[in-house]
Amino acid sequence: MVTNLEHIGIAVRDLAASNDLFTKLLNVPPYKAEAVEAEGVTTSFFRVNQTKIELLEATSPDSPIAKFLDKKGEGIHHLAFEVDDIAAEMKRLAAEGFTVLNETPKRGADNKWVCFLHPKGTNGVLVELCQEIKE
Ligand SMILES: CC[C@@H](C(=O)O)C(=O)SCCNC(=O)CCNC(=O)[C@H](O)C(C)(C)COP(=O)(O)OP(=O)(O)OC[C@H]1O[C@@H](n2cnc3c(N)ncnc32)[C@H](O)[C@@H]1OP(=O)(O)O
Numbered sequence: 001m002v003t004n005l006e007h008i009g010i011a012v013r014d015l016a017a018s019n020d021l022f023t024k025l026l027n028v029p030p031y032k033a034e035a036v037e038a039e040g041v042t043t044s045f046f047r048v049n050q051t052k053i054e055l056l057e058a059t060s061p062d063s064p065i066a067k068f069l070d071k072k073g074e075g076i077h078h079l080a081f082e083v084d085d086i087a088a089e090m091k092r093l094a095a096e097g098f099t100v101l102n103e104t105p106k107r108g109a110d111n112k113w114v115c116f117l118h119p120k121g122t123n124g125v126l127v128e129l130c131q132e133i134k135e
């Protein structure tokens, strides 16, 4: 079951500059910075009440963020929905005809299992599903 809009991912060219910008905008500093090597990104997270923003800077030219910045420029890159059972949601959405981009959930940032749906099947919006890792 989808339970929540967990975060909005924003692709940026210069994470340090965007951290300053969002700190001024939201009047709170980022609560976390984290590199996710497998995705070729460095992230930082802001939280205002229930709202979370993830800023993403590319760390390699073949990162999805580098490709996105080349094609579309800075801006909203994905919407991440929290789910209570990511494996079950991946199965359900595949059966509904969505293109699930991962065979199994992978480790994302901020202690989450994540997977993605192809934007061509979701009205041009890249969708991330995420579930907290409990170990
Ligand atoms: C930090 C970890 C995690 C978290 O915990 O929160 C993250 O958020 S990681 C975020 C970065 N990782 C990903 O985005 C992984 C999922 N993405 C992908 O697998 C790929 O980017 C893709 C969506 C399959 C596209 O890859 P590819 O086909 O190689 O790239 P193209 O540049 O050729 O794009 C094809 C097509 O898709 C459009 N596109 C690409 N990205 C987006 C996007 N974010 N939103 C909307 N549309 C997107 C792209 O414009 C191309 O369209 P056309 O030009 O019309 O063909």
Ligand SMILES: [Co+2]
Residues within 6 Å of the ligand: 007, 009, 054, 078, 080, 128
């Ligand atoms: Co994300």
